[in-house]
Amino acid sequence: MADLNAPVAADRALSSAEGAARAQEPIWDIIELLFFAYRDFIGDPDDVLAKLGFGRAHHRVLHFVNRNPGMKVAELLDILKITKQSLGRVLKQLIDQGYVVQKEGVNDRRQRLLYVTTKGESLAMKLAGLQTGRIARALSEMGPNAQDTARRFLTAVLNSEHRDAVLRFIARADRARRARG
Amino acid sequence: MADLNAPVAADRALSSAEGAARAQEPIWDIIELLFFAYRDFIGDPDDVLAKLGFGRAHHRVLHFVNRNPGMKVAELLDILKITKQSLGRVLKQLIDQGYVVQKEGVNDRRQRLLYVTTKGESLAMKLAGLQTGRIARALSEMGPNAQDTARRFLTAVLNSEHRDAVLRFIARADRARRARG
């Protein structure tokens, strides 16, 4: 670990002591760890999905619908930041194979509100469980307040314009889930 | 923030108190923050690359070649975990447009060692600078030891089988860079 920490200490000294005054030495370790960590983080679900003939796009849709049952198509597009044509293909497969259903909105009958089926919830929870296992293991290897620290770090990485929206989304989904039990 | 913290405290209580005894409640916040944070993290480079007609695949190649000049094609394939056919197309464009060059290995003349040109280094450093700016801002919003904490978290997220290899790669590239100055 000594060998590994040395350059990092140097980075930190540079970025805090010399600050924005000069071109900053890249923070290579975090840049690369984000790349490798995200790849592994996505990897477990990928394997399960591949066996079902699904990809990451299906995972994202299923995840967000499961987290936010009754979500409008437009909201999903907004979160995923893809076009409705791109969503269409993936969503159609999830619906045809019985993972997701659409229900007409009560107030606004143009809306096709999205819900996971039992089958869909089961898959979504299985995938979330894989990712949770990995994260729980990681957090347990750190000290106290690990989850809070990780959350603060990741939140700080967000574009500042997105931050509120992302945190609101998470808080709202959590409230809804607690309400459902 | 109170609204946001509440469910998280509940998660932590569950996962530490009840442990692996029952199916763990998903750690939704970290799962989703990883998704959103990684997307923003990748976003700045994406915009620059798009103007040059490049994509993420080009970024990855350029990044690792810049970090590890003289790298063998096989090493790059191993890090990126793609096939040589996939690499071929992207690498060819980077070479044709003067961002990367290949040199015959001295010991083994079958090898085509990869190097960034001045132009390639300049682009690689520009992209790394964007990501560094984001990360530096994020770290500065946290307490002391932020970089160390972030590194420990991300390292812990890695597949345990990959960890050593990833850390060795980072340490080796750092050493090489210090040696070059």
Added chain:
DNA sequence: GAGATATGTCAATATGGCTGACCTAAATGC
């Protein structure tokens, strides 16, 4: 010299993005 290795390349295929055009049904506004 035989066989293994490093790299490159051709061809076909899949996935998941995109743009642009156009459609229906329902809500909304004057």
Added chain:
DNA sequence: GCATTTAGGTCAGCCATATTGACATATCTC
């Protein structure tokens, strides 16, 4: 009540990035 806007769907085509499989060439190793 009719015009317009909105929510959503769909067709067609394009692009980037990945895959598998087969094969070619040069060079190294034994």
